[in-house]
Amino acid sequence: MNQHIDHHFDEALSSLKQQILLMGSKVEAMLSDCVRALKTKDTKLAARVVESDHAVNALEVAIDEQCIQLLARYQPAASDLRFITRGLKIVTDLERVGDLAVNASQRVTDILKNGEAPIDLTKMTLLVQNMLKESLDAFVEKDVIKAEEVLKSDDEVDDLTERYITELLNRSETEPKSIRILFPATSIVRYFERIADHSTNIAELAIFMVKGRDVRHGKPT
Numbered sequence: 001m002n003q004h005i006d007h008h009f010d011e012a013l014s015s016l017k018q019q020i021l022l023m024g025s026k027v028e029a030m031l032s033d034c035v036r037a038l039k040t041k042d043t044k045l046a047a048r049v050v051e052s053d054h055a056v057n058a059l060e061v062a063i064d065e066q067c068i069q070l071l072a073r074y075q076p077a078a079s080d081l082r083f084i085t086r087g088l089k090i091v092t093d094l095e096r097v098g099d100l101a102v103n104a105s106q107r108v109t110d111i112l113k114n115g116e117a118p119i120d121l122t123k124m125t126l127l128v129q130n131m132l133k134e135s136l137d138a139f140v141e142k143d144v145i146k147a148e149e150v151l152k153s154d155d156e157v158d159d160l161t162e163r164y165i166t167e168l169l170n171r172s173e174t175e176p177k178s179i180r181i182l183f184p185a186t187s188i189v190r191y192f193e194r195i196a197d198h199s200t201n202i203a204e205l206a207i208f209m210v211k212g213r214d215v216r217h218g219k220p221t
Contacts, residue, residue, distance in 0.1 A: 107184035150203035
């Protein structure tokens with residue numbers, strides 16, 4: 001690329017990074033508000049999470065278009081090419097996290113209509129929120145060490161999921177009248193497990209972007 005084109009490409013790439021950061025911050029806020037709604041028994045806050053999904057979906061479409069335009073107009077160097085192509089994948093993961101935050105918020109509302117959270121999910125929700133934040137930071141900062149820590153955290157989420165699901169299923173057998181809060185709580189646990197999986201995807205993409213090493217089928221030890 002000549003200097004003139006190179007300048008425009010740098011500006012476009014910087015804009016893309018900012019849009020991905022914006023989408024990431026919106027999704028993080030949705031997840032945080034979902035958790036806060038459950039803790040503070042705030043159904044209005046849960047409803048706002050559902051409403052905010054439109055903005056995230058619009059950003060996904062805009063970022064997809066930006067990536068396609070960059071690939072069509074320029075011939076990016078290998079490192080920039082990896083960022084753009086991985087950016088396309090990351091926004092898909094972020095959009096799914098947004099959807100899962102919406103689903104979880106709807107189940108929060110179901111719980112609050114019938115009582116309160118039957119178990120304390122704080123450990124899991126904090127861990128998953130941190131995984132999402134750290135995976136996005138790893139991608140933006142090109143921090144492989146941070147990304148690998150996210151991958152390790154996924155095992156802990158899996159353990160918590162199994163523990164919580166077992167407890168909730170056991171209680172559904174001994175407390176059948178509580179099914180209206182136990183069932184949505186089980187769904188919330190599953191949603192957060194899937195959010196952790198999407199955060200892991202983002203961390204894996206960050207590693208590939210920096211090292212060109214695909215770790216999707218084998219986590220670092």
